[in-house]
Amino acid sequence: MISGHSRQRGLSLVELMITISLGLLLMAALTAVFSNTLGVNSRSLQQSQLNEEANALMALMTGDLRRAGYRADAELLITDPAAAITAFDNSITITNYSGEPANSCISFSYDENKNGLHDGAAENFGYRLQGALVQRRQSSASCTSNGWQSLTSTDMVRVTGLTFTLTERMLDLVNEQVIDVNLQLALADDPTLTRELSTQVVIRNAF
Secondary structure, three states, X not given: OOOOXXXXXXXXXXXXXHHHHHXXXXXXXXXXXXXXXXXXXXXXXXXXXXXXXXXXXXXXXXXXXXXXOOOOOOOHHHHOHHHOOOOOOOOOEEEOOOOOOOOOEEEEEOOOOOOOOOOHHHHEEEEEEEOOEEEEOOOOOOOOOOOOEEOOOOOOEEEEEEEEEEEEEEEOOEEEEEEEEEEEEEEOOOOOOEEEEEEEEEEOOOO
C-alpha cells in the first residue's frame, strides 16, 4: 500500500494583507457609523433640552400674564363701583430695557394674595429681555432699571428674541386685552440649534 501525506496550505502573505486591509476598512466603517450615531443622539438630546427650557419659560410667563389685572373684589365694579379699588386697572405696560429691541419688556400687577388690595411692590410683576437673558421683575423696578431676577443662564441658552404685543377688543360687551408673546432661544454651545415659540394670552381682568 502506498500512503500519501496531504499537504495543508495556509494563507499567503498577499492574502493575509488583503484580509487585514478588509478588516481595517470594516472597522473604520463601523467606527464612522457609531460616531455618527453618537453625534445624532447628542444633537437630539440638546434639541430636547432646548425645547424643554423654552416650554417651561413660556409656561411661566403666560401663566403669570393671565392673572394681570386680577383683583379679589372684582364684583364691586358692578355692585358698588365707588368702593372698588382701581390700582390694578390697566396695569399692563410694554416697553424695553435700554439697548434692547422694542416691546421686549412687559410689566403688570395683580392681587396675588387675594385680599382685594394692591399691596405695593409685592404685587408688581413683569418679564423682559436683557443681555440675552429673560428676567423677572422684582419689587417696583421699571423696565429701564436694574434689580430684575434672571430666569435663564447664558451658559445654557441665549435668548435671541422676546416680544410682547398688546391689543384690545370687545367681546359680548366685555373688554378683553390680548397679549401675543414670541420667544426665541438658541443653545449656548451650538447657536445653530434654535427654538421659537409663539402664543396668545387673553386677559379678561382688565377694566
